[in-house]
Amino acid sequence: MNRRWFAPLLAAAVLAGGCAGVAPDGAKADDEMKQKERRSMTITPAEQNPEQFARRVAAQGGRVDFVFEDDRPFKECHASTVAELPNGELVCAWFGGTEEKDPDVGIWTSRLAEGVWTYPERTVKVCEKAHWNPVLFRDVEGAVYLFFKVGVDVPQWQTYWMKTTDNARTWSEPVELVPGDIGGRGPVKNKPIILSDGTWLAPASTELAKWKPSSDMYDVGWRPFVDRSEDRGATWK
Numbered sequence: 631m632n633r634r635w636f637a638p639l640l641a642a643a644v645l646a647g648g649c650a651g652v653a654p655d656g657a658k659a660d661d662e663m664k665q666k667e668r669r670s671m672t673i674t675p676a677e678q679n680p681e682q683f684a685r686r687v688a689a690q691g692g693r694v695d696f697v698f699e700d701d702r703p704f705k706e707c708h709a710s711t712v713a714e715l716p717n718g719e720l721v722c723a724w725f726g727g728t729e730e731k732d733p734d735v736g737i738w739t740s741r742l743a744e745g746v747w748t749y750p751e752r753t754v755k756v757c758e759k760a761h762w763n764p765v766l767f768r769d770v771e772g773a774v775y776l777f778f779k780v781g782v783d784v785p786q787w788q789t790y791w792m793k794t795t796d797n798a799r800t801w802s803e804p805v806e807l808v809p810g811d812i813g814g815r816g817p818v819k820n821k822p823i824i825l826s827d828g829t830w831l832a833p834a835s836t837e838l839a840k841w842k843p844s845s846d847m848y849d850v851g852w853r854p855f856v857d858r859s860e861d862r863g864a865t866w867k
Contacts, residue, residue: 697722697740697747704738704750706730709819713766713774719743721798723753723764723776735760737778741798754804756780756790765817769862770824774798777807777817784837787814791863808866816857816866830859832866 684694697710707726715721720742727735736755740747753776755761762779769775774794781787789807794800807816813836816822822830836853857866 695742695747698750702726702750703752704728707738709763711764711766711821713768713821715741715768715774715797716772717797719797721766721774722747723766723778725761725764725778726750727760731760731782733758733760735762737761737764737776739776739798753801754778754790754792756804762787763818765819765821767817767821770828771862775863776801779814779818781812784814786812788812789815789817791816807863822859822863828860828862830863832857832859 680694687694704726705728707724708730710722710724712720712722721739722742723737723739725735726738729735736752738750739753740750742748757780759780759782762781764776764778767775767777772795774797776792776794778790779787780790788811790804791807792801792804794802814834816834817832818834820833822832824830833854833856835855859866
């Protein structure tokens with residue numbers, strides 16, 4: 631599991647008008663040319679070296695930033711997420727601590743302000759249990775939400791959310807997404823999808839047993855589902 635963790639967190643290729651590979655929340659599908667440009671900013675199997683990827687991005691007028699390098703207040707991190715703030719800055723979040731599942735793992739954030747990523751800040755630690763899989767999401771009115779999981783393992787996950795309306799300078803107090811619900815409701819990895827009528831859709835899954843390569847995932851308790859909110863995240867069903 632630890633092999634999936636990265637010491638320096640590679641944030642994104644930052645281009646004029648936004649972040650490579652990330653569309654504004656609620657935006658319509660890009661045309662074929664924009665999709666081609668996004669694919670050109672995707673790291674290829676031959677570019678396992680970040681410097682190679684950075685050179686290719688720079689050659690196309692973009693840049694690649696490290697949110698942090700070796701000077702960081704945690705040993706390991708994983709599951710980064712990024713969103714554009716209303717003022718044009720970027721905010722990045724991830725979970726970090728000693729090791730995945732350890733009780734000191736919390737949710738950390740950094741902002742790209744005036745071309746520089748701020749020093750990582752532990753933005754939320756609900757309790758002395760591992761925190762997981764943050765998802766940053768900006769709604770059509772400009773509010774930025776931070777969803778994340780809390781629990782020792784996936785079957786025990788509780789989903790919490792916070793919101794910022796001042797470009798990630800401050801955040802609301804963390805609140806359970808669905809009070810008392812265990813197993814991981816709401817956004818788990820990807821940003822919610824906003825439908826034309828304003829409904830939010832959040833794909834997720836239950837994982838009630840360990841998956842084995844030789845097993846059918848449905849036989850071991852994996853079930854996909856979609857959470858739906860018709861009131862901008864206030865309630866889910």
